[in-house]
Amino acid sequence: MDAKKLIDLRKQAEKAVSEMPDGEIKVKAFEVILSHLLSGSEKPQSAASSVAKSTRKQKQDTSQASSLRGRILVLRDEGFFKSQKTISDVREELKAHGWHYPLTTLSGSLQTLVQRRILRRERATQGEKKIWKYSNP
Numbered sequence: 001m002d003a004k005k006l007i008d009l010r011k012q013a014e015k016a017v018s019e020m021p022d023g024e025i026k027v028k029a030f031e032v033i034l035s036h037l038l039s040g041s042e043k044p045q046s047a048a049s050s051v052a053k054s055t056r057k058q059k060q061d062t063s064q065a066s067s068l069r070g071r072i073l074v075l076r077d078e079g080f081f082k083s084q085k086t087i088s089d090v091r092e093e094l095k096a097h098g099w100h101y102p103l104t105t106l107s108g109s110l111q112t113l114v115q116r117r118i119l120r121r122e123r124a125t126q127g128e129k130k131i132w133k134y135s136n137p
Contacts, residue, residue, distance in 0.1 A: 009037040068109045071099050084133035
């Protein structure tokens, strides 16, 4: 594909999303439309349905993140639990996302995720204290 054709396809994709408000959905719509144009599929319905599907998925992700367990799973999906984390580490990361919970509330949800084998926990020693550390299974 030559540079002129590539520029034309980019301009078509930009034009298709020009009236959308700036944000993640506009960026995703642009990506989907451009990929359809690059693959040779110039069906606007196909591109529109792909954007609708990605929007639905995004809404599902945010609805999952409305509970504490869902929010902990969001952290897991982001790779937060690749290395072992203490309950305090989990609390601080949740705070960084704007989700504030007391440690007493976190312990029950983390324990449930461990029982369901979604997370793993191991006993560790930190100084003179014995603590639990959570990680991916």
